[in-house]
Amino acid sequence: MLSITSLTSADGQLCPVRRVLSGVVGKWQSLILLSLEDEPQRFSAIKRLIGDITQRVLTENLRDLERDGYVTRTVSDGSPVEVHYALTALGREFLDLFKPLIGWAVQRRADIEENRAAYDRKRAD
C-alpha cells in the first residue's frame, strides 16, 4: 500500500521516507547524478556540465550524495590531485526511476506553461 499515511508524520520532522526523497530530488542532486550517468567525472567537469552551480554548493551536494551512498569519491595521488565521482548501483537505481519524470516534464512543459498563463489571465480580470 502506497498510501499517503506512509509519508506523513505528526511531529515537525520529515518521516524517513520523505527524508530519503528530499535528499535526492532537490534542486541540484538529480542534476549531479545525471552528470555522472555515462561515465565518472572529475569535480570540475561536473561543475562545467551543470553550468550554474557554485563550487561551494557542488561540494556540499556531492558530500551528501556520497554520504547517502549515491556516488563514490576517488582521490588519485598526484599534484594537483584528481578527484573522480562515480555513480553507485543505488545512484543508478534512482536515475532509472527519475529519468521518466524528466521525459514527462519535457513532454508536458508547454501544456503547463499554458495552464499557468491561462490562470493568470483569468485572475487579471
Next chain:
Amino acid sequence: MLSITSLTSADGQLCPVRRVLSGVVGKWQSLILLSLEDEPQRFSAIKRLIGDITQRVLTENLRDLERDGYVTRTVSDGSPVEVHYALTALGREFLDLFKPLIGWAVQRRADIEENRAAYDRKRAD
C-alpha cells in the same frame, strides 16, 4: 536524448524543464497530490491527511498546483462553504511516475540510513 544538457542553463534562471519539476517534486506538492489520489478532498481533509502542514502553506501550494493544472478547485455555495480539490489528468500522470520513486525510497530507506551512519562513523575517527 535525455542528456544533462537538456536541463542546464547558463544564466541564473532555472531552465523550463527544471522549473516544471521543481513545481511538483518539492516538500509538499507531491504529498498533496498523493492525498487526492483515491478521491477528491476538501481543504481541511487534505490538511488532516498530511498532518504537519500549516494552513498558510497548504493554501499556497494548492494555488500553485491549481495554477499549473495539477488540481481543480471547486467551490460549492452554502454556508459554510465547501471547497473540493481533485486531481486532473496531468496530476495523475505525474503521480503515476512519482509513485515508483516512493516505493523505491521505502525499499531502500534502511540501506541509505546505514550508508549515512557508516560514513559518519568513518569521519568520527
Next chain:
DNA sequence: CAGTATCCTTTACGATACTG
C-alpha cells in the same frame, strides 16, 4: 470552513577570497 494577514526563523544558495 477555507482561507488572509503578519511576523519571524530557518535553510538554501550566491559571491568572493583563500589554500594544500
Next chain:
DNA sequence: CAGTATCGTAAAGGATACTG
C-alpha cells in the same frame, strides 16, 4: 585542481491571529 572559509541575500516555511 578541488576544495574551505566567510559573508550576505532571498525564498520557504512555521506560528499565530483574524475574517467572510
